[in-house]
Amino acid sequence: MSPPPSHLQLWRRRYQRLLRLYPAAYRAHYAEPILQLYDDLVRDAPPGTESRVITAAILDTSVSIVREQFLALKARLNPKESPMAKRPFYVRHRITLGIAAAVIVIIAAVSAPPLVTATTNAIRLARINAIYNSLNLGPDYIPSSSIVFGDKRVYSWDKSRTYSSAKVYMRQADVDTTVAELRPKIEAAGFKYFEEPYPGSAQVELHFKSADNHYIRLTVFSAHRNSVAQADDMALLAAYDATHSPKEAPSTVQIKVNLDDNNE
Numbered sequence: 676m677s678p679p680p681s682h683l684q685l686w687r688r689r690y691q692r693l694l695r696l697y698p699a700a701y702r703a704h705y706a707e708p709i710l711q712l713y714d715d716l717v718r719d720a721p722p723g724t725e726s727r728v729i730t731a732a733i734l735d736t737s738v739s740i741v742r743e744q745f746l747a748l749k750a751r752l753n754p755k756e757s758p759m760a761k762r763p764f765y766v767r768h769r770i771t772l773g774i775a776a777a778v779i780v781i782i783a784a785v786s787a788p789p790l791v792t793a794t795t796n797a798i799r800l801a802r803i804n805a806i807y808n809s810l811n812l813g814p815d816y817i818p819s820s821s822i823v824f825g826d827k828r829v830y831s832w833d834k835s836r837t838y839s840s841a842k843v844y845m846r847q848a849d850v851d852t853t854v855a856e857l858r859p860k861i862e863a864a865g866f867k868y869f870e871e872p873y874p875g876s877a878q879v880e881l882h883f884k885s886a887d888n889h890y891i892r893l894t895v896f897s898a899h900r901n902s903v904a905q906a907d908d909m910a911l912l913a914a915y916d917a918t919h920s921p922k923e924a925p926s927t928v929q930i931k932v933n934l935d936d937n938n939e
Contacts (some may be wrong), residue, residue, distance in 0.1 A: 683717060683725060683729075684826075686729050687713070687717075689712070690710070690713055690729070690732065690736070691710060691741070692734065693733065693736060693737070693758065693832055694706045694709060694710060694736070696740045696744075697739075697740055697743055697744075698744060698746075698747035700747070700865070700886070701743050701747070704805055704809065704865065705802055705805055706735065706800070708801040708802070708804065708805045709736070709798060709802075711801070712797050712798060712801045713732050714819050715797075716728050716732060716797065717729060717732075719888075727844065728924055732889070735795050735798065737800070739798065743887065746886070746887055747886075749796070750886045778856055778877060781863075784819050787847070795825075796825040796826045797825055798822060798825070799825040799826070799827070799934060800823070800824065800825025801825075802889075802934060803823055803824075803825065804823065804935065806864065806889065806891070806932050807823070807842060807930070807932065809862060809864040809865070810857075810860050810864055810930070811860060811863075811864075812844070812860070815846055815847065815848075816844040816845075816846050816928065817843050817844055817845045817846070818842065818843075818896065819820040819843040819844055819927070820838060820842070820843045821841070821842045821843070822841050822842075823840040823841075823842065823932075824840055827934075828930060833938075834938065835936070835938060836938035837920070837933060837935045837936055837938070838933075839890075839892065839931035839932060839933040840931065840932045840933070841929060841930070841931045841932075842927065842929070842930050843927065843929050843930075844923075844927075844930075845898065845925055845926070845927060845928070846925060846926045846928055847924055847925045848922070848924050848925070848926055849897070849922050849923055849924045849926060850877075850878075850879055850895050850896060850897055850922035850923075850926050851879075851922055852924075853895050853924075853926040853928060854879050854881070854893070854895050857893055858893075861883050861891055861893065862883070865885050865886065865889050865917035866883035866884060866885045866889075867883060867884055867885070868881060868883050869882055869884050870882045876896070877896065877897065877900060877916075878901075879893075879895045879896070879922075880892065880893065880894045880897040881893045882937060884937070885887065889932070889933070889934050890922040890931075890932070890933045890934075890936065890937040891930065891931065891932055892929075892930070892931040892933075892937070893928075893929075893930055893931075894920075894927050894928075894931075895927070895928050896926065896927055896932075897920075897921060897922050897923050897924070897925075897926060897927075898923070898925045898926065898927045899919070900912075900915065900916075900919070900921055900922075900923070901927060903915045
């Protein structure tokens with residue numbers, strides 16, 4: 676396989692330097708998969724379109740950098756959202772920064788709309804996959820199904836809600852043991868627990884949020900009990916619960932990732 680042309684190597688080095696403008700914590704998690712995505716896009720570009728792909732990637736990444744710097748400033752300068760705290764930099768200079776971001780978005784939109792959309796979706800997909808990879812699930816989590824996508828899918832009947840990517844695993848352990856193992860893994864990946872909507876339920880659901888306003892929904896339930904519940908026979912389910920633990924092994928584990936909201 677021949678090496679890429681020298682001008683492509685030059686632009687790759689420039690793109691690497693651009694990624695350094697991301698906040699340090701974000702860069703540590705996502706710089707490598709974003710760079711890999713850039714390499715894939717340039718490699719797969721039709722002959723003669725490499726420059727357009729590179730331009731779209733740089734413009735889209737610039738928009739992303741502005742957004743992530745906003746979020747980093749917000750977390751650093753006003754972590755508790757206190758109304759008495761001094762207004763952070765991004766608020767005091769929101770007009771200037773907003774104009775700069777708008778200019779970047781307009782340039783990107785005018786330059787190569789289809790490529791910008793494709794690049795945005797690909798970068799989002801890389802971020803989602805990086806989140807899943809950061810959980811470091813062991814080999815005892817056996818994949819069952821996966822629906823992972825990069826495009827932002829808004830509910831047709833509620834524009835404030837978006838669909839989440841989801842992966843489902845099977846594990847030969849009871850529900851409580853599985854939750855006790857997964858919660859610290861999720862927190863170690865940079866997500867903070869903030870609610871359990873149905874405490875005391877046989878099906879455990881925990882919600883987590885990162886400093887980047889990304890969300891993880893963890894749901895764990897007994898695979899055997901769930902198969903009984905799907906029969907929609909309350910008497911049968913009551914009889915099962917009377918003779919079995921509602922959280923017995925094996926467990927079904929569903930992990931949802933959403934970069935936009937926690938409404939699903």
